[in-house]
Amino acid sequence: MKESHPLEPFLPKNAKLLMLGSFPPPKVRWCIEFYYPNFNNDMWRIFGHIFFHNRNYFVLSSEKKFDKERIIAFLNEVGIGIFDTATEVFREKGNASDAFLQIVKPTNVAAMLRKIPECLAVNTTGTLATETLSEMFQIKPPKVGEKVPFLLDDRRLFLYRTPSSSRAYPLALEKKAEFYQKMFEELKILK
Template structure:
């Protein structure tokens, strides 16, 4: 079975206070842009639009049925949000985007990412596979969805937030997902 290497470089703004980690990008055929959370059926950028701009379509280019990468990057740089995934190499056990059928072949060196983000005070995992992978790497007890746990990384306290998956396959309304993310962004004084 083919091993897929991560197709994107980590997005690490120097001012990042939050590191957002998914599991792994979907297959390219599902991308609406060349960036994180590219699947049109993923609500991550709709959640951010709703919370920060009171408009779920703030990052949407309706004419192209795609997300506006440049708008997203500008937003992330301004807010200090870094992005990557918890796996750098995977096997897809089925021909779909489901985390349930992803086998992590090589987990990401999260410590190396955190070393490049000296202002980072929190990590958020955006789904079960990402949470499981990160908790295994740092020997952490998994927080409940919508909650956090704290750990020490190189003398620095870091919060691990566990948010609901932004995938539409996760059975929760957009507004309820946004409500969980709102608590995290307010805790971090980003909203």
């Protein structure tokens, strides 16, 4: 089934980092109308663990959902933008797995980066997102935990690759968080 991206890019004017996944999961899996909306996805728990030493900082446990307003306020404060590498996909199965996504229309990431001139880096959180972005900028895809430089106009940026926040990725939350924390420290988002 062909799908268009259901969300607008989240691009704080002060964004130092642009995080790019592949594409949101089917809406039936959403607990909030925002990025990483599946309650079984650990992205917001990773953020809570790193920045607040509390993996449930962004969780509304009584409702089994994430606190969208708290997430947005935090991302605006620290300067992290979010979108995906595809604006239109063909979903072969009714899940969020990259293995069953075909990108019909890739995101114009260069245009997005031009809207956030303070941005220093892009972070991809999965294989498909990494491969898609690497093709766009004609760079070698970094391995998980690594970064590579790339140019956009006269700007030098970095592409960081971190592990997927999906629980299907076989690594404990704390171990995944180590990769993200290193990136946040290097970009001075976490001091």
